[in-house]
Amino acid sequence: MSQKLVLIDGNSILYRAFFALPLLNNEKGVYTNAVYGFTTMLLRILEEEKPTHLLVAFDAGKTTFRHKTYTEYKGGRQKTPSELSEQFPLVKELLESFEISHYEIDQFEADDIIGTLSKSAKQDDMEVKVISGDRDLLQLVDKDVNVSLTKKGVTNIENYTPDFLEEKMGIRPDQVVDMKALMGDSSDNIPGIPGVGEKTAVKLLNQFGTLESIYENMDEVSGKKLKEKLENHKDDAFMSKELATINRDSPVTVKLTDVTYDGYPSQKVLGLFKELGFHSLLTRIDGGEAETEEQADALEDIDFTVIEDVKSDMFTGEDALFVEMLEEHYYYGTILGFGVVNNQGHYFIPTVAALESDVFKNWAENKDKKKFVFDAKRVTVALKRKGIDIKGLSFDMLLASYIINPAENHHDVPSISQRMNYHNLSYDEEVFGKGAKQKVPESEVLSEHVVRKANAIFHLKDQIVEKLKENDQQRLYTELELPLATVLGEMEYYGVKVDTNRLNEMGEELKERLDTLEQEIYELAGERFNINSPKQLGVILFEKLELPVIKKTKTGYSTAADVLEQLKDKHEIMPKILLYRQLGKLQSTYIEGLLKVVDEDEQKIHTRFNQALTQTGRLSSTEPNLQNIPIRLEEGRKIRQAFVPSNENWVIFAGDYSQIELRVLAHIAGDEKLIDAFRNNQDIHTKTAMDVFNVSEDDVTSNMRRQAKAVNFGIVYGISDYGLSQSLGITRKEAKAFIEAYFESFPGVKKYMDEIVKEAKQNGYVQTLMNRRRYLPEINSRNFNRRSFAERTAMNTPIQGSAADIIKKAMIDLAARLEEEKFEAKLLLQVHDELILEAPENEVEQLQQTVLDVMVNTVQLDVPLKVDFAHGTTWFDAK
DNA sequence: TTATGCACGC
DNA sequence: GACGTACGTGCATAAT
Numbered sequence: 082m083s084q085k086l087v088l089i090d091g092n093s094i095l096y097r098a099f100f101a102l103p104l105l106n107n108e109k110g111v112y113t114n115a116v117y118g119f120t121t122m123l124l125r126i127l128e129e130e131k132p133t134h135l136l137v138a139f140d141a142g143k144t145t146f147r148h149k150t151y152t153e154y155k156g157g158r159q160k161t162p163s164e165l166s167e168q169f170p171l172v173k174e175l176l177e178s179f180e181i182s183h184y185e186i187d188q189f190e191a192d193d194i195i196g197t198l199s200k201s202a203k204q205d206d207m208e209v210k211v212i213s214g215d216r217d218l219l220q221l222v223d224k225d226v227n228v229s230l231t232k233k234g235v236t237n238i239e240n241y242t243p244d245f246l247e248e249k250m251g252i253r254p255d256q257v258v259d260m261k262a263l264m265g266d267s268s269d270n271i272p273g274i275p276g277v278g279e280k281t282a283v284k285l286l287n288q289f290g291t292l293e294s295i296y297e298n299m300d301e302v303s304g305k306k307l308k309e310k311l312e313n314h315k316d317d318a319f320m321s322k323e324l325a326t327i328n329r330d331s332p333v334t335v336k337l338t339d340v341t342y343d344g345y346p347s348q349k350v351l352g353l354f355k356e357l358g359f360h361s362l363l364t365r366i367d368g369g370e371a372e373t374e375e376q377a378d379a380l381e382d383i384d385f386t387v388i389e390d391v392k393s394d395m396f397t398g399e400d401a402l403f404v405e406m407l408e409e410h411y412y413y414g415t416i417l418g419f420g421v422v423n424n425q426g427h428y429f430i431p432t433v434a435a436l437e438s439d440v441f442k443n444w445a446e447n448k449d450k451k452k453f454v455f456d457a458k459r460v461t462v463a464l465k466r467k468g469i470d471i472k473g474l475s476f477d478m479l480l481a482s483y484i485i486n487p488a489e490n491h492h493d494v495p496s497i498s499q500r501m502n503y504h505n506l507s508y509d510e511e512v513f514g515k516g517a518k519q520k521v522p523e524s525e526v527l528s529e530h531v532v533r534k535a536n537a538i539f540h541l542k543d544q545i546v547e548k549l550k551e552n553d554q555q556r557l558y559t560e561l562e563l564p565l566a567t568v569l570g571e572m573e574y575y576g577v578k579v580d581t582n583r584l585n586e587m588g589e590e591l592k593e594r595l596d597t598l599e600q601e602i603y604e605l606a607g608e609r610f611n612i613n614s615p616k617q618l619g620v621i622l623f624e625k626l627e628l629p630v631i632k633k634t635k636t637g638y639s640t641a642a643d644v645l646e647q648l649k650d651k652h653e654i655m656p657k658i659l660l661y662r663q664l665g666k667l668q669s670t671y672i673e674g675l676l677k678v679v680d681e682d683e684q685k686i687h688t689r690f691n692q693a694l695t696q697t698g699r700l701s702s703t704e705p706n707l708q709n710i711p712i713r714l715e716e717g718r719k720i721r722q723a724f725v726p727s728n729e730n731w732v733i734f735a736g737d738y739s740q741i742e743l744r745v746l747a748h749i750a751g752d753e754k755l756i757d758a759f760r761n762n763q764d765i766h767t768k769t770a771m772d773v774f775n776v777s778e779d780d781v782t783s784n785m786r787r788q789a790k791a792v793n794f795g796i797v798y799g800i801s802d803y804g805l806s807q808s809l810g811i812t813r814k815e816a817k818a819f820i821e822a823y824f825e826s827f828p829g830v831k832k833y834m835d836e837i838v839k840e841a842k843q844n845g846y847v848q849t850l851m852n853r854r855r856y857l858p859e860i861n862s863r864n865f866n867r868r869s870f871a872e873r874t875a876m877n878t879p880i881q882g883s884a885a886d887i888i889k890k891a892m893i894d895l896a897a898r899l900e901e902e903k904f905e906a907k908l909l910l911q912v913h914d915e916l917i918l919e920a921p922e923n924e925v926e927q928l929q930q931t932v933l934d935v936m937v938n939t940v941q942l943d944v945p946l947k948v949d950f951a952h953g954t955t956w957f958d959a960k
Numbered sequence: 961t962t963a964t965g966c967a968c969g970c
Numbered sequence: 971g972a973c974g975t976a977c978g979t980g981c982a983t984a985a986t
Binding site: 803 | 974975976978979981983
Binding site: 710798 | 961
């Protein structure tokens with residue numbers, strides 16, 4: 082029987098896997114992406130190659146015998162990221178559970194081990210397969226030794242036979258080292274001959290065969306320049322050849338008989354996979370499938386009581402409560418039931434039994450009875466709808482989970498529990514199904530699931546609070562997010578009054594104008610088409626009308642506004658299309674979109690603020706999004722005329738922070754010039770222009786101010802030089818110069834930016850004023866884009882996030898003051914740096930005092946906070 | 961149902 | 971010099 086030896090280049094594959102896969106970590110927070118990639122590759126090799134002998138070779142240490150030849154060997158290499166180096170012990174553990182040999186020798190590289198063993202295997206008439214990501218190994222290729230290189234990712238591999246290699250590279254396997262001697266290799270810091278690339282090297286080798294032969298026949302080398310280069314770097318070339326040559330006689334002590342392989346112990350491997358969190362790989366192991374299914378079903382039994390008549394002694398005052406709802410929209414949604422768990426028992430209370438019970442209501446409304454819930458705001462609003470004003474919400478699993486890591490995008494009870502290594506419940510998807518198949522299960526299944534969720538909250542609460550303490554985020558949680566949930570809940574429940582007549586009126590007008598435009602566009606295009614389809618529009622503009630193509634998307638021509646803007650003068654149709662787009666957006670999103678969500682009875686809109694979503698700590702708003710109602714263009718701004726007070730003689734009142742992000746920046750960066758500018762109440766964009774362009778205040782042109790404003794915008798939102806160049810319509814180089822001039826003008830800001838990136842690289846996260854965290858796993862990425870993105874995020878998040886913290890605190894303070902001082906005024910909306918309220922006309926003056934006091938004094942920074950006010954009979958008029 | 965392009969706000 | 975560029979939500983289209 083033929084024997085087959087598979088040799089795996091462990092370092093190479095792990096590196097490949099690490100950079101190819103996103104930086105996953107398992108529930109214990111250990112990074113496993115490289116090990117995961119390695120494992121998928123390994124499983125595939127085992128299935129496809131069925132080796133009789135198997136060994137994984139690793140590099141030993143920092144120095145190798147090659148460093149004696151050339152101390153700079155592999156110089157200039159980035160240090161291995163800690164997220165990767167911590168995975169080496171894991172992969173060795175993995176190999177041990179698979180009972181696969183691994184091996185390394187001091188002073189030698191994995192290549193040399195592989196070279197040596199493949200040589201002895203050949204002598205024993207074995208077939209050899211080498212797996213690596215390193216092209217150097219190709220020198221080993223011959224009729225008995227095939228080398229498979231990873232192409233993209235780790236499981237996608239390409240097998241090199243001598244023929245394939247020749248076809249692909251234009252040289253024979255034994256010329257691979259000569260090739261490298263000529264070309265060099267920047268990743269190993271092998272010099273080669275400067276100016277000789279792949280093309281020249283192949284040409285020379287085809288002509289002369291080997292490096293030696295080139296130098297023996299120098300007369301025949303064509304080209305004076307090339308000859309010169311070869312002569313000047315002869316020593317380098319021969320040294321490079323020596324460095325690139327794999328040592329096939331390394332002092333390998335392991336014998337082929339030591340590396341025989343006849344499979345792995347399934348149970349052991351399965352155990353490790355579970356430990357590592359490789360759930361998707363379980364089915365690829367023999368016996369894995371049955372095991373996991375069994376496991377999935379094997380939730381521990383849970384005894385619970387279905388309550389028909391709520392009694393007060395079932396509550397202890399420290400109860401976990403889970404409210405299950407059918408729809409996501411909890412203002413209109415149906416309550417499916419309540420799960421209650423405390424240290425006395427587990428209960429399911431059917432909706433009717435709870436809502437008709439005074440005992441339940443009394444318990445809910447008693448602030449001294451502590452409730453541990455998931456999504457306090459949802460619970461608040463849903464129960465308010467049923468006439469219950471729940472109090473004493475002392476723990477919210479959703480908010481806590483969001484604070485611990487906002488990057489996690491599954492903040493539901495089962496997912497959070499899984500992450501905390503608590504598995505005694507199913508995923509909602511398993512119970513309710515998904516998509517069109519979604520439905521409420523039979524009542525026993527439902528009630529058990531609801532109780533299990535309450536149970537998970539009850540059991541994990543202390544652990545989660547502990548984690549918050551560990552990260553010094555307890556105040557952020559108890560003093561900011563938790564009380565804010567109540568404030569936001571009241572805002573959502575109260576809603577915003579909408580004048581639907583006004584919306585309909587505007588809709589009529591828009592419809593007429595759109596119809597006219599549509600006809601005109603068809604006329605000019607010479608045919609009817611769907612103007613709303615970027616694909617069809619692209620064909621008309623760039624093929625039929627032959628307008629110049631300025632930008633392409635991955636699917637075709639770009640028809641984005643900035644492109645159309647550039648074509649505005651090229652064809653009569655362009656301004657019409659731009660206007661059609663603008664009006665079409667108003668019609669579909671704002672007129673029709675808003676009308677769809679107005680409550681018929683109240684004529685109010687109840688948006689929902691998502692308090693656990695954004696990576697920076699800002700809120701978001703959905704169904705509808707009331708944080709992006711048009712304001713920039715007059716036409717769109719009129720939509721705001723439809724947002725009106727809910728009582729007669731009331732007004733819409735708005736207070737917005739002026740330049741809050743730049744003020745926060747001045748504070749955290751401690752930049753003296755920026756701080757002075759704000760203390761002196763200077764126009765910050767003019768001030769920036771003065772410093773960046775080095776002119777006096779009187780010489781700042783409106784164009785300079787506009788550019789300075791864009792730079793400030795860039796600083797606040799963390800855009801790149803490319804982003805700035807786009808927004809100003811200048812080259813990237815010019816944009817870069819602007820940014821540099823800015824940093825020169827505000828050295829404190831520059832210093833902050835450098836330090837925060839350094840801090841992020843060290844800690845792996847950045848923080849806001851109130852200790853909100855954002856983890857940046859890609860801050861040390863080798864990929865330029867990913868790294869740059871993480872760096873900009875590091876600079877930007879503390880600014881945006883701190884501003885978010887501040888306005889959140891202001892909202893809590895304001896809600897308290899409005900109540901204390903018995904205002905009738907109500908908070909309606911928050912739009913990142915502004916608060917929208919409605920109030921009786923006669924409260925306006927007093928209200929302005931109070932809102933000013935709260936917003937300006939809610940935190941003390943090294944610069945003053947400034948707030949602007951406006952009010953009017955509609956939101957439009959509050960300007 | 962899902963992905964893509966586009967546009968609105970801060 | 972690569973590469974694709976803040977954070978969100980929602981609409982329409984087109985492919986699945």
